[in-house]
Amino acid sequence: MKKNDVVKVTIEDIGINGEGIGKIQNYPLFVKGGIPGDEILARITKTKKTYGYGRVEEILHPSPDRIEPPCPIAEPCGGCQLQALSYEKQLTFKEKTVKGNLERIGKVPSPLLEKVMNPIVGMEEPFRYRNKAAYPIGRNRDGRIVAGFYAGRTHQIIPVDDCLLGKKENKTILNKIISHMEKHQIEPYDEVGHRGLIRHVLIRYGEKTGEWMVSIVINGNTIPKKEELIEALVGIQGMTSISLSVNKKNTNVIMGNEIITIWGQEYITDKIGDLSFQISPLAFYQVNQKQTEKLYNLALTYADLKGKEKVWDLYCGIGTISLFLAQKAEMVYGVEVVPEAIENAKENAKINGLANARFYVGKAEEVLPAHIKEHGRAEVIVVDPPRKGCAESLLETMVNMEPERIVYVSCDSATLARDVKYLRENGYELREVTPVDQFGMTVHVECVCLMTRKET
Template sequence: MECFMKKNDMVKVTIEDIGVNGEGIGKVDGYTLFIKDAVIGDVVEAKVTKAKKNYGYARLVNIADESEFRVTPRCDVARQCGGCQIQAMSYARQLEYKNEKVRNNLIRLGGVPQELLDEVMEPVCGMEEPYRYRNKAQFPVGTDREGNIITGFYAGRTHQIIPHMDCAIGRAENKEILNIIISFMKEFGLSPYDETSHKGLIRHILIRTGYRTGEIMVCIVINGNGIPHGDTLAERLAEIPGMTSVTYSVNREKTNVIMGREAGLLWGQAYITDYIGDIKYQISPLSFYQVNPVQTERLYETALEYAGLHGDETVWDLYCGIGTISLFLAQKAKHVYGVEIVPQAIEDAKKNAQINGIENARFYVGKAEDVLPEKYENDGIHADIIVVDPPRKGCEESVLHTMVKMQPERIVYVSCDSATLARDVKYLRGSGYEVKRVKGVDMFPHTGHTEVVCLLSKLKSSKHIEVELKMDKLI
């Protein structure tokens, strides 16, 4: 069957769903079109930009009939920026969409029966105030066509900077910080970095804020060895209430990676601190730390609740990062073992455990698929509960295999992608585990992303599982 749709065709289509990148999805005579900036319920006129056999992409030209869920975005560059893909949809409908996405992925990709999800799936956890929630922002620095220094955000799928200093989901103080740095650059003739020529000094500006402590960090990414008159810049930034750390990161590589490997201190200390629950964390410019502190606490509380700890359990936390979940669990578990591939993250995890006086958590550097089998088979460290919080690609099958072999009573799976969660749930359900609870947590309002916490409990006897695993090896 040949595609009947061609590039530049004009179509009128009703938007029925939202894609993984926040684009509207509609159908014309069964042919699927992805249309950026369209909202569920909109009837739109669009121009086809790319036509494949079974689906295509189109540009929104006109909204013929507005959806009842369409609202005016709070940010005036939301459409150009592309960071908040669904800010034009009411927040209540965003939550409904995210709940549907998690549910549909578990059914279609995970093979979880609808009747079971009706029993175990809990309402998505949204925010009371879904703006100003991000505690971290990274601003590229460049010039406009007139040569003026600008900063803001990249337009979707490009490296074109949309000038904007007051993001609706970012912290209000970011604007003042950016104005100070841009004015300083103009005063002392410091040029922004140019990707094409690989010349210019200032590449990016990283700002992090402690939600509970109010401490602020500024890290300036540079294409050089240092910042001329950096002490003057530091003095000006230090006048901002809450400023705790002013640093720079050296990145002289021709790369899209923002942060460099070398760092220097201009003023204050090299880190800020913040709390999740009662646990205190040190956060450096390179530390991974969840960007939505309000929802992070709810996410971890959900994971802790699902773990069902009584105080005598041994818990493994795979893909543990700087130990954020590990230390949360250590408050109620007997032993916690964290695994993470990034050495610096493990150093941060150990430091955070020390800061909080937590002595029942140990951390290992390495791939989960390597460390877990070694500690289980060679050292005999078992697991009553395993918590996994993998990257977007989900767990390696070898990790899933070892998890099943270790026979924990419960597996708490924290996921940033419900599609790969569903795939892994299918494996675990086929290996003697069943879904007992599921909840979405909206960590990223106004975007198409959502976090999910899923509890799976062991159903079969360990002997039954061991026989199945031996059979798998024979096959």
């Protein structure tokens, strides 16, 4: 086979990026847009020695699990890799992904995995769940100012009037900002020439409180006629915080470090369970509030706190999991490398009247050893690392602390599996695993697992 050949293939599986996988004489072909069960004609886009890539040229016989994507631009946008697959089968795929990674990478024996793995926790409504969205602003081919998302692996903006994963009100907010730009001839940012003013618009929503935050990322110090823009935005019910994020760097990082509040509060508030959290423009906060509540309740259940335990919460962010745990523990110590997040965490502890939570800035592998003598051994350690998982030095530190239980919250089951392998080889055993679908229509899946110290 060579590039631009058209071949007939049946899609049998899904790859980690949501592409369909078929085989031609045992040669794997990754086909964007293919769904397991599809019989298609695929055009070859790239060939390698042991596998190739293609795109759907024609669907000869659609899979019984194929549905019409509700979003008309799902394919060019690329943010929803699984929108053409029924939600039930999306959950099956994610459950299979977690299990496969734990078996293949984590070397967890199949009989043990069958015993400890629970069914995935799905969503009641897999659309309109995102409480946060960051829209790049630019011009389309006709020269009109548009908001949207970057097409996969490009910096070409796909105009999006109404993303079905976000809130309906996002469209109204974006239209008001674009109307202001057009009226006052305010240029969107051009990353090639590093010119223009408006780079991105960040929108956050408090699911339980109804509070809205808008943070406009600018390549400058202010916005012309900002009072007029503020007047337009505050007419939206629940508007609580409007700010400017100054980012003058030639970078693909969205937010700048300088936040200037131009109206209202510096934060919005949301609730998970009975706890309230202040959320600033730069704070990490889970984008799916309803599923997060389920995820954190699982973590709390796995921690099995009786009221006398000391708990370390590593990668604690603004203290969301820490404060959940503090409701049942004697003392919780949170660790996070971002100083602003720790300040948020301390304030959130005050808001919720939880005096049994302390927070430290720094790398967990450095903070933990420094405070073992002061605080003594912890019965439980909770980790919620970024996609790259835990550093091996941190895993080693955790093992040396000898907690009874380790609760691992993961957003990447491949790095989770790698870390589970290390912990199983160093005195711990996997006791329970539950995937949680935080990101319907995408390939991403959260997971929470419990590991306990083996009896010697």
